[in-house]
Amino acid sequence: MKRIAENTINRLIVYKKELERLRREDVKNVFSHKLAILSGFPSHLVRRDLMNVGYFGSPAHGYDVVELEKCISDFLCTPESVRVILIGVGNLGRAILDYCQQQNPKISIIAAFDSDKNKVNKIYHGIYTFHIDSIKNFIKENDIKVVIITVPASEAQKIASEIVDSGVRGIVNFTPVRLQLNEDIYIENLDMMLGLEKVVYFVEGG
Amino acid sequence: MKRIAENTINRLIVYKKELERLRREDVKNVFSHKLAILSGFPSHLVRRDLMNVGYFGSPAHGYDVVELEKCISDFLCTPESVRVILIGVGNLGRAILDYCQQQNPKISIIAAFDSDKNKVNKIYHGIYTFHIDSIKNFIKENDIKVVIITVPASEAQKIASEIVDSGVRGIVNFTPVRLQLNEDIYIENLDMMLGLEKVVYFVEGG
DNA sequence: CTCGTATTGTGAATTTTTTCACAACTCAAA
DNA sequence: TTTGAGTTGTGAAAAAATTCACAATACGAG
Numbered sequence: 033m034k035r036i037a038e039n040t041i042n043r044l045i046v047y048k049k050e051l052e053r054l055r056r057e058d059v060k061n062v063f064s065h066k067l068a069i070l071s072g073f074p075s076h077l078v079r080r081d082l083m084n085v086g087y088f089g090s091p092a093h094g095y096d097v098v099e100l101e102k103c104i105s106d107f108l109c110t111p112e113s114v115r116v117i118l119i120g121v122g123n124l125g126r127a128i129l130d131y132c133q134q135q136n137p138k139i140s141i142i143a144a145f146d147s148d149k150n151k152v153n154k155i156y157h158g159i160y161t162f163h164i165d166s167i168k169n170f171i172k173e174n175d176i177k178v179v180i181i182t183v184p185a186s187e188a189q190k191i192a193s194e195i196v197d198s199g200v201r202g203i204v205n206f207t208p209v210r211l212q213l214n215e216d217i218y219i220e221n222l223d224m225m226l227g228l229e230k231v232v233y234f235v236e237g238g
Numbered sequence: 239m240k241r242i243a244e245n246t247i248n249r250l251i252v253y254k255k256e257l258e259r260l261r262r263e264d265v266k267n268v269f270s271h272k273l274a275i276l277s278g279f280p281s282h283l284v285r286r287d288l289m290n291v292g293y294f295g296s297p298a299h300g301y302d303v304v305e306l307e308k309c310i311s312d313f314l315c316t317p318e319s320v321r322v323i324l325i326g327v328g329n330l331g332r333a334i335l336d337y338c339q340q341q342n343p344k345i346s347i348i349a350a351f352d353s354d355k356n357k358v359n360k361i362y363h364g365i366y367t368f369h370i371d372s373i374k375n376f377i378k379e380n381d382i383k384v385v386i387i388t389v390p391a392s393e394a395q396k397i398a399s400e401i402v403d404s405g406v407r408g409i410v411n412f413t414p415v416r417l418q419l420n421e422d423i424y425i426e427n428l429d430m431m432l433g434l435e436k437v438v439y440f441v442e443g444g
Numbered sequence: 445c446t447c448g449t450a451t452t453g454t455g456a457a458t459t460t461t462t463t464c465a466c467a468a469c470t471c472a473a474a
Numbered sequence: 475t476t477t478g479a480g481t482t483g484t485g486a487a488a489a490a491a492t493t494c495a496c497a498a499t500a501c502g503a504g
Binding site for chain 1: 440
């Protein structure tokens with residue numbers, strides 16, 4: 033299978049979500065142009081991307097919503113269910129717990145961890161919080177591959193190194209720290225300030 | 239001035255932050271290789287990017303931390319202060335209010351808005367919450383150009399359209415909705431689920 | 445001063461991504 | 475059946491981003 037660009041993956045995930053929505057609205061077919069408007073990418077990119085995943089529509093009816101969603105899901109190897117944990121049950125961590133509960137049921141946060149004794153053994157938004165000291169065992173026993181980090185900046189690097197040692201392969205990093213890890217570890221940096229700065233840049237000057 | 243790629247902007251913002259940190263740690267000079275490690279991008283990209291912003295280091299001492307930070311800031315036209323508002327004081331909204339307070343002092347959230355009467359006229363993390371009905375006036379009177387949206391998905395499009403009518407030019411969109419707006423409006427989508435899905439993709443298969 | 449080492453800056457090559465442009469196709473209507 | 479409108483799929487072109495590779499430079503040690 034040909035290697036696919038990260039940008040393409042980003043777009044495919046967006047298409048998938050829009051297709052899910054169309055399916056729920058009981059729409060049967062969709063044209064590249066429509067998908068382009070929904071996703072915010074030009075229609076020729078949509079077509080090129082779908083070519084990459086190997087799905088073919090019909091000139092008359094466009095793409096079958098259900099089939100295409102299935103095809104993209106398969107392409108992305110979206111598993112039936114993925115178990116993820118979250119570290120750092122501060123304001124942001126709890127907000128994410130809440131947010132995730134409402135969304136994609138295929139990816140579920142199965143536990144949270146914190147070092148604060150006042151938070152340990154409590155349940156936030158339906159997720160049980162364990163003490164951080166038990167995290168290594170938990171990761172190994174539950175074969176956790178993906179972790180969400182929402183700890184204070186000062187602790188981010190240390191914890192990241194530890195969980196990677198325990199077998200974690202991917203991190204969603206909400207801290208402002210650029211984690212230094214082996215480069216076969218996939219890191220998605222979601223520092224909210226960067227997003228804000230970028231918008232400011234494009235509005236003010238760019 | 240030459241138009242600069244969005245990717246370059248992303249990286250510049252990261253360099254800037256790392257330079258800020260180095261400055262606080264009282265580091266005077268930095269080499270492209272070091273900045274590469276800190277930011278996570280290859281050193282030749284760092285050099286190419288700095289070439290684009292027009293900063294020149296010395297082969298002997300690398301880059302002057304303070305000067306380079308200043309240069310990038312100027313290049314990004316980072317204003318002395320930018321005033322931003324946040325709409326939707328749910329869990330995520332409040333977490334962001336908290337998070338932003340601790341960070342970049344040049345960008346400040348000066349007010350929050352919500353439609354829930356129980357939240358209006360309350361102060362969260364130091365930010366006063368107004369009723370959503372007063373937002374149009376507020377945007378106009380305070381010349382707000384950038385807005386953070388953390389409302390429920392069902393309200394996102396309606397509110398986005400309204401604030402754009404009032405003069406907003408850039409949106410940090412934390413909702414899972416792809417906003418349909420005039421294309422001169424800059425939108426930064428920070429749907430956390432997409433980030434999570436992407437990590438899952440790269441860990442499972444990519 | 446000279447040599448050796450390390451780094452920058454950048455033209456050129458390469459790779460990747462995006463866009464263009466149009467043949468091929470499908471259907472509906474006349 | 476034929477025409478026309480609208481769409482897909484894709485080779486090829488163009489544009490953009492990244493990497494290579496090395497000349498130019500600066501400095502310290504001897």
